[in-house]
Amino acid sequence: MRLEVLLPFRVFLRKPEVSRIVAETAEGSFGMLPHRLDCVAALAPGILAFETPADGEVFIAVDQGVLVKTGLEVRVSVRQAMAGTDLARLRRTVEREFLALDEQARSLRTVMDKLETGFLSRLARLRQTLP
Template sequence: MRLEVLLPFQIFLQKDAVSRVVAETSTGSFGLLPHRLDCVAALVPGILSFETPDDGEVFVAIDEGVLVKTGPDVRVSVRRAMLGSSLAQLRSAVEHEFLTLDEQTSSQRAVMNKLETGFLTRFALIRHD
């Protein structure tokens, strides 16, 4: 199989000769082998693993996203991804990187909600005048 991990503004990873892929959904982990039927899956934040003859088993920390398998192509589109040399190293990096970003995103969403609420309130007042 050919695996691509896509981020919003770049191709994070491209690998050929992938013999298996394991990903996580809200209902649990599932695996893809080369002759599996085409499918689409919503991914949750976690670890995606894949195996190639040259690299062996490789782990990638991913944020939420979508996996699409069509024929021999597996495309994973996520907001963030990170390669690690070991699961322990990836866990530490994810806790630091992703959780910090999630806190920033929550703060940004709170500010946007306040702005939107203020805009909608003003818009409603203008329409009633």
């Protein structure tokens, strides 16, 4: 199989000669071999594992996304992905990256709350001035 992992703004990974893939959905994990029927699956955040003769088993931490298998082509489209061959190191990297993203999300929510509060107060003042 040929595996392609796509991020919103770039191709994260292209691997030919993938012998098997294991992906996670909300219902659990499932495996794919080259002659599996075509399918589409909504991926849950977790680990996508695949194996090639050259690299052995490789793990990719993925955010939620979609997996599409057509023939021998498997395309995975996710928001974020990080690869590694050592699960412990990958876990530490994911924790560090997601903690940074969580902090950015909190900052963004604070800014959005301030903008919303300012907008609502201006709207209230405008309504008071109208007859």
